[in-house]
Amino acid sequence: MNRETPNYILTATCDGVIGSLDVVTRFLCERQCYVHEMHTFDDTEAHRFFIRVEFKNDGADALPIEELTTQFAEAANKFSMQWELRDASVPEKVVILVSKYDHCLQDLLYRYRTGSLNIEIPAIISNHPDLQGLAEWHGIPYYHLPITAETKPQQEAQMMEIIEETGADLVVLARYMQVLSNDLCKKLEGRAINIHHSLLPGFKGAKPYHQAYDKGVKLVGATAHYVSSDLDEGPIITQSVEPVDHSFTPERLVAKGRDTERMTLNKAVKLHCEQRVFLDGNKTVVFSGE
Incomplete structure (x- = not known):
């Protein structure tokens, strides 16, 4: 097999009926x-x-992706499939929203720069100016959009304009400490990922890790999920949990929590960008990678 040929990803969902698997596998087999x-x-x-399929088109009569797309549309139409066929080498365009905490942003930028995440970052948007230097060091446009209760509609309109102008496939809230409006959540449905802590038991409000310390928690965690109008209750992509013990000071709990958040967010972004996540009502179907 020629390893130089493009790697394609076909994802599809439809009603669970006889022939839904066969239409995909037969289509690929017939085209070598x-x-x-x-x-x-x-x-x-x-x-x-x-279904999610990764494949190469290596035959002597290999077809370009445009022709494969046209031909599969005819086959998929019989099953009313919702589907996508894409070249896996093409990076996803990711716009990042951030406030002042930089641990998740730093991690995403490192993975972007080293190529471990196959993404482009056309813009970073923040309600604070603090991380502009970091964005400039990476050569990424930084948009400082301050926000108040009175200016929130205008600020979100500016944000959406940037997202649309950059052609973003995905929006990542890398510790963006603002609640998105219901209208913006609907516009970004299925293509905006948020990260937050998952302390067990749960603690809300100010200084959650200090609250956790006072209660002697033994587990800290993080949840990455799609943004929805229900605050922090969107469809979950992935979760992580780490053990802690009596020796952890509030500061060590914060550090452990931030490590867990950045690793969990990276995993969610990677899964999404590799087309391994499907929305299934209020849940997700996630096909694991490496």
């Missing part, structure tokens, strides 16, 4: 496409079928 990874899931309660 070499499948090297495939995941399927049949949600019997929702009667929905999900």
